[in-house]
Amino acid sequence: MTTRDTPMSKTPHFEELQQRLNLSRRSFLKTTAAGAGIAAAGGLVELKFGKEAQAFAYEPYPLDNQLETVVTSCAHNCGSRHMLVAHKWKDVIVRLSTDDGRYQRGGHFGKDGNEEPQLRACLRGRSYRQRLYSAERLLYPMLRVGERGEGKFKRVSWDEALTFITKKMVHLKNTYGPTSILDQSYAGASYGVLHKSDQIEGLLGRFLGMFGARTSSWSVPSYQATTTSSRWTFGTIRDGNEDDTFAESKLMIMWGWNPAYTFHGGNTFMYLRMAKQRGCKFVIIDPQYTDSASAYDAWWIPIKPNTDAAMMAGMAHHIFSNNLQDQEFIDKFCMGMDAGTMPKWAPDSANGRENFKDYILGKYDGEPKTPEWASRICGVPAKDIVKLADMYAKTKPAALKASWAPGRNAYGEQYxxxxxxxQAMTGNIGKLGGCAEGVGKGWHAEAVAYPYDNYANIWFQSIKSDRWAHCVLNYPNVKREEIGLWPRQDDTDGQIPNIKGIFWQGSDWFNQLTNINKEIQAIKKLELVVCMDSTITPSGIWADVLLPVATHFERHDVALPWYKGHYYIHRPKVIEPMGESKTDFQIFTELAYRLGGDVFGKAYNPKANRDYFNVNDNVDEAYLREWWEGKVMHHQGVDMSWDDFKKYGVYKFKLDRPHVAFQDQIEKGVPFQTPSGKIEILSSELANIDDWTKTKYGYHIPSIPKWIEPWESLNSPKTKKHPFHLISPHPRWRTHSIFNNCAWLRETYEQEVTINAADAKKLGIKMGDIVELWNDRGKVVVPVYVTERCMPGVLVLHEGVWMDLDKNGVDRAGNPDFLTLDNPSPAGAFAYNTVLCNIQKTDLEHRPGWDKLSTSRAHIFRRDD
Incomplete structure (x- = not known):
């Protein structure tokens, strides 16, 4: 780069540049002067060179009216699912746009509104083309040739890869029994109604169930705390309102929720903005001041991580002690909220069957859960707890949006x-503008187009997802409660699974589950690891077999809204599968034929024959048409034909009334789906368990909500060794680990650890320094970001970055799951955010994945001064 004092002739490579352009110094300077003139003239001055410049090396870039436009969607597991419009030239997608109102029946450019809002994609969805054509795209079947984890593979044929897998599967089943293969499928980027990777109802589970060798995982990393809580409390996980109801709220309490980064519905921000314009007050409880707090000018209440349940208990004490509760609502709809709502079968305080009000007031343990008591635990001033409790009890309607992040903690189910x-004691359940979520599932979508039968629910043992490594490393000396073994109604109950193989489908779990160093030890003991993905991921590097899976641009399917939103988006095959990619359904169908001939193959895929592995379009079309006509049109009253749906690309439902969870229970007296038919603050299930070791929970869980001290927190004596509490929220520029290799997104954000400015000053750390974070479980290296937007004592390191190990096992990329503990809560909540660690400047190498300057310039604009 030249400076004001550096002559042009002294700049590097000037002589080489002169020779290549065949210019004298005088003519070169004339040219640069002319360039300045061009800029001044708006670029209208024509320069004459010896040869005519050719703008395109091969052919002119096609104009928009020459491109074919195809409606499709994004596919990742981000908290929403939006429309993408692919603009293709021949068989290449050259750019992506999104919903502009015209791609629907009766649509036109610019059509938008509350009833049929546009489904506009975020920066992740719009960057999908780079992921599709990335250097890490997996195009051919591969077999490992080096040590596991070394990343050395050779290209093989599909026949060779599938033969290897089937021989290993038969060997594992015959040698180690029906628990020998672990199903680790997840939503990833394969989630549709037909080509579905899913922990609960996916293609892999049905395939392994039919094969007769499957250990499944029952705890969901994202939200197991609230899943179990909602089932105990409401009898269902469909406890969410549609997002348009947020516009009716007068108070929005965003507890650990940052929709600027992770949506929980397709148009969340639009409706929250409407609420703000109508006078809604916003409160955010979070250890860091988020972009959402800034966007809504929210009252930020910093809180010590993992102490949320204590603060909520303090709020409940203020409400009860000042008689601010909605007693009429409690008496009519709740069980166990107070002594008057206790069931006859549970005399008060007998066998731990307590009521919630008396626990809060201190009747049982002599410790009233006052705001002052809560403040000592959570670090929030008692006056702020009182103020928020007062606001919530007196403002109608008010929405307490209890996000999943604070539940990803030790005893997260109690939060x-x-x-x-x-929510119940203030009467905000079943009310427009109120909130009962929880899990947050809203409008019901018909989600399965492939054959879904009892085989999908067959498993021979089921464990907590993050305990597989513990099970493998300690087999057979494992207690059932240590791994959350699900009870069985046969003589195999209590059998510890002998896991010898793993299938990863739509799952980068090796990079994403807790305590990666423990996983590394365990995976070395396995005999078969299969990774099915469209991209070579960190999990794939540790696999034996890599199977290239077609992306959602390369197969026919339908996109579902993600927990929120009421629409379907058609997903045609936009381009032909790249390389030798196949769909998940094709792969499992072919494996079924190889393992069990026509009997297994036809049973798994009834509409297909053996040719499906090579030609699948007509079969997929048949399944999708049947699903649309038999389920969507018949069950949901849709009058748009399948052919019209394909033509328009999207179907947006118009609801008769805003979708509010439990509105019929409150307004029409429909019973809740709990054993009592009421909102169970006292859980019928938990209050009647005698032997906890025979349950999937393994350990005691109070029958009412209680504050339980976590095993690591800023209140722990462990802070003497590891003084900082690390949280790992979702990033804006990735969906878990998806998009980590997308340079466009890495230009906008960088993986870094956030620290409070006062803490940084004490440690002599400045913005941009390379630091190491460590505890007894591992060590990571990452740049540091210094700010006032994070409370003291807390570090923030976003989850999902692709790990990159040095020879000593130090992660140079900054993956927080080298520091997390694989010990889950009794109800299955992952303790991602229950982590103490230390931090210091380091000389250890940091590797962001590739050259920092060529991909991310964000740090240039972050200065110490």
């Missing part, structure tokens, strides 16, 4: 249950 108790 979710405490939130439900607050």
């Amino acid at each position: 979710s249950r405490m939130a439900a108790a607050l």
Whole structure:
């Protein structure tokens, strides 16, 4: 780069540049002067060179009216699912746009509104083309040739890869029994109604169930705390309102929720903005001041991580002690909220069957859960707890949106249950503008187009997802409660699974589950690891077999809204599968034929024959048409034909009334789906368990919501060794680990650890320094970001970055799951955010994945001064 004092002739490579352009110094300077003139003239001055410049090396870039336009959607697991419009030239997608109102029946450019809002994609969805054509795209079947984890593979044929897998599967089943293969499918980027990777109802589970060798995982990493809480409390996980109801709220309490980064519905921000314009007050409880707090000018209440249930208990004490609760609502709809709502079968305080109000007031343990008591635990001033409790109890309607992040903690289920108790005691459940979520599932979508039968629910043992490594490393000396073994109604109950193989489908779990160093030890003991993905991921590097899976641009399917939103988006095959990619359904169908001939093959895929592995379009079309006509049109009253749906690309439902969870229970007396038919603050299930070791929970869980001290927190004596509490929220520029290799997104954000400015000053750390974070479980290296937007004592390191190990096992990329503990809560909540660690400047190498300057310039604009 030249400076004001550097002559042009002294700049590097000037002589080489002169020779290549065949210019004298005088003519070169004339040219640069002319360039300045061009800029001044708006670029209208024509320069004459020896040869005519050719703008395109091969052919002119096609104009928009020459491109074919195809409606499709994004596919990742981000908290929403939006429309993408692919603009293709021949068989290449050259750019992506999104919903502009015209791609629907009766649509036109610019059509938008509350009833049929546009489904506009975010920066992740719009960057999908780079992921599709990335250097890490997996195009051919591969077999490992080096040591596991070394990343050395050779290209093989599909026949060779599938033969290897089937021989290994038969060997594992015959040698180690029906628990020998672990199903680790997840939503990833394969989630549709036909080509579905899913922990609960996906293609892999049905395939392994039919094969007769499957250990499944029952705890969901994202939200198991609230899943169990909602089932205990409401009897269902469909506890969410549609997002348009947020516009009716007068108070929005965003507890650990940052929709600027992770949506929970397709148009969340639009409706929250409407609420703000109508005078809604916003409160955010979070260890960091988020972009959402800034966007809504929210009252930010910093809180010590993992202490949310204590603060909620303090709020409940203020409400009860000042008689601010909605007693009429409690008496009519709740069980166990107070002594008057206790069931006859549970005399008060007998066998731990307590009521919530008396626990809060201190009747049982002599410790009233006052705001002052809560303040000592959570670090929030008692006056702020009182103020928020007063606001929530007196403002109607008010929405307490209890997000999933605070539940990803030790005893996270208690946070979710405490939130439900607050929602109920203030009477904000089943009310427009109120909130009962929880899990947040809203409008019901018909989600399965492939054959879904009892085989999908067959498993021979089921464990907590993050305990597989513990099970493998300690087999057979494992207690059932250590791994959350699900009870069985046969003589195999209590059998510890002998896991010898793993299938990863739509799952980068090796990079994403807790305590990666423990996983590394365990995976070395396995005999078969299969990774099915469209991209070579960190999990794939540790696999034996890599199977290239077609992306959603390369197969026919339909996109579902993600927990929120009421629409379907058609997903045609936009381009032909790249390389030798196949769909998940094709792969499992072919494996079924190889393992069990026509009997297994036809049973798994009834509409297909053996040719499906090579030609699948007509079969997929048949399944999708049948699903649309038999389920969507018949069950949901849709009058748009399948052919019209394909033509328009999207179907947006118009609801008769805003979708409010439990509105019929409150307004029409429909019973809740709990054993009592009421909102169970006292859980019928938990209050009647005698032997906890025979349950999937393994350990005691209070029958009412309670504050339980976590195993690591800023209140722990462990802070003497590891003084900082690390949280790992979702990033804006990735969906978990998806898009980590997308340079466009890495230009906007960088993986870095956030620290409070006062803490940084004490440690002599400045913005941009390379630091190491460590505890007894591992060590990571990452740049540091210094700010006032994070409370003291807390570090923030976003989850999902692709790990990159040095020879000593130090992660140079900054993946927080080298520091997390694989010990889950009794109800299955992952303790991602229950982590103490230390931090210091380091000389260890940091590797962001590739050259920092060529991909991310964000740090250039972050200065110490």
